[in-house]
Amino acid sequence: MATPNGQTGSDTSAREAGLKQLQERFHNRVSQADAVREQHAHTTTWHPNQPPDAVVFAQGEDEVVDVVKICAAHGLPIIPFGAGTSLEGQVNAPMGGVSVDTSAMNAVVSVSPEDLDCTVQPGVTRKALNTHLRDTGLFFPIDPGADASIGGMAATRASGTNAVRYGTMKDNVLSLRAVMADGRVMTTARRARKTSAGYDLTRLMIGSEGTLGIITELTLKLHGIPETIAGGVCCFSSIEDACNATIATIQCGIPIARIELLDTAQVIACNAYSKLNLEEAPTLFVEFHGSQAHVEDQVRQFGEIADSFGAGEFKWESEPEKRNALWQARHDAYWAALQMRPGAKGIATDVCVPVSRLAECLAETIADIEESGFIAPIVGHVGDGNFHVLPLVDMDSANEVARAERFLQRLAERALDMDGTCTGEHGVGQGKTKYLVRELGDPAVEAMAAIKLALDPSNMFNPGKLFPFGKIPGTVPDGRTTK
Structure with missing residues (x-):
């Protein structure tokens, strides 16, 4: 069992009692096998793998409530786990504790085509959701590349290739339910598209990286599948020209759906890995959504802008299979x-x-x-x-x-x-805590810490993440509370 530095014998006994109670409650859906524990810590980033003491495979909101109550009673940290695709150590367990795997909570609860929304459990992945929605003529647009879970995407405020047109997770979640530190279930909003009722608790939870509670249900905005989709690639002689073409496109208000840049090194890699035949130069992958007439107009306007910055020949793909192959190559850029x-x-x-x-x-x-x-x-x-x-x-x-x-x-x-952010979509996790104060300032970080301690006074949810050392009163460098 991972034992936090400074943990007393009584702490260890309490944790062992908590793990025993979880075993009695969940039987074979609790695992302490090394391989399972390591799988539920980070393996795709450079952060060290820090496995939990145990993994619980929850199958419903009531079971998440039971896990939280048992862990709270025995001082066990809780690390929510979706698909494990986050990149800044969010699912590591530096203090040990219990990883709560919600992948089996993967039901599409309801779809309301007339309201352009749906309600899902957190373990539904974006690909599975869009497969389910296909016959309705609707889709969920957030596409971070990996087949992430919807709950994890909300927790890390994911975005991806479609965000330039459709926004990020914060723009596409109407409401959610979450189990809080006291075991109660909080509903953050109703299904209405707008509200002036109280604090925006939905967006408080979105991007909280598992530090405030465990998301158990989400109501999402949906969009109509576009009548026409056109996409393709064009290369430029320099990164600056490609960027300036992008800037001009945005400033002209062209509602482009995707505009992705690959530098020369990445193009060489994608050619070799995905069997493409792109010119080895800075390249934009672009896509337009809308009616036939609107897409043709957008393509024309973008082409004129790109030409003014010395773009090479456009290679348009109208066949869905070829267009999808291009975007799959973009999503495979890491590999x-x-x-x-x-x-x-x-x-x-x-x-x-x-x-x-x-x-x-x-x-x-x-x-x-x-x-x-x-x-x-x-x-x-x-x-x-x-x-x-x-x-x-x-x-x-x-x-x-x-x-x-x-x-x-x-x-x-x-x-x-440059008045930007240290992370556009990966989140803070363990890797970028040291930049938070410089980016937001002490008053903002201290306000977040006050919210954290108000909702999770024992720092049970995902300790050691998000907050720089010293910003959660009564913690030691590994994120453990000393109270």
Whole structure:
């Protein structure tokens, strides 16, 4: 069992009693097997794998309530777990405790086509939801790439390739239910599209990274499947030209659905991994949604803008299979990049800046990559000013790891200097706590800490995440409360 530093014998006894009670309640749906525990901590990032003491596979809201009550009574931390695709250590268990796996809570509770909404359990994945919705003519647009769970997407405020047109999770969740630290279930809102009734508790929970409670149900906005979808690729002679074409597109108000940037290194990787034949140059993947006439007009306007920035030949794909293959290659960019340095670990990170500063931020970042000597492909949801960098690092080299850490710090600070954020969509987790005060200021972080302690006074939910050391009163560096 993982034992927190400074834990007393009585603490250990209480935890063992709590785990025993969970076993008695859930039987074979509690696992303490090493492989299962490690699977429920981080394996796809460079953060060390910190497994929980046990994993509980919950099958309903009432079972989540029981887990919370047992853990609260015995001082066991709780780490909510969806599909495990978060990238900043959100599902690690630095203090041990219990991982609550909600993947079996995967029912689509209801669909209301006339209201353009649906209600789902948190374990439903985005692909499964859209498969379920297909015959209704509706779809859920948030697409972070990985087949993440809807609950996890809400907890990390996910966005992805469609966000430039459809917004992020905060814009597409009408209400949710969550089990709080006292075991009660909170409903944050009704299904109405607007409300002025009280605090916006829905958005308080969205992006809370499992630190306030466990989401057990969500009501989502849906959108009509577009009549016409057109997409394709075009390359540019420089990153600056590609970015400036993006900026001009956004400033002209063209309602583009997706506009994604791949730098030259990432294009080379995708060509090799996904068997594409793109020109090895900075490239935009674009997609337009709407009626036939509106899409044709958007394509024309974008083409004129791209031409003014020296774009190469457009390659349009009207056949769904070929268009989907392009977007699958974009979603496989992480795996493609790893092949550029076999054996190295990819350190996935992201920042976001005002779109007017995007070209400047990317140019400085590319110069930093070249000076640092890293292979570090770049992809970006550039319509939002959000981009991802993936340095490929030999984790057995202390010198290289240290250089990578300095590079990541410069990247985050560069974004903050440009009035941006240290994370556009990955969240804070364990990896970016040190930037929170600089980004938001002490009053904002202390307000968040006050909310955290008001809702979770024993710091039971996901300790060691989100908050910099010292911002949760009565905690030690690993995030454990001392009260």
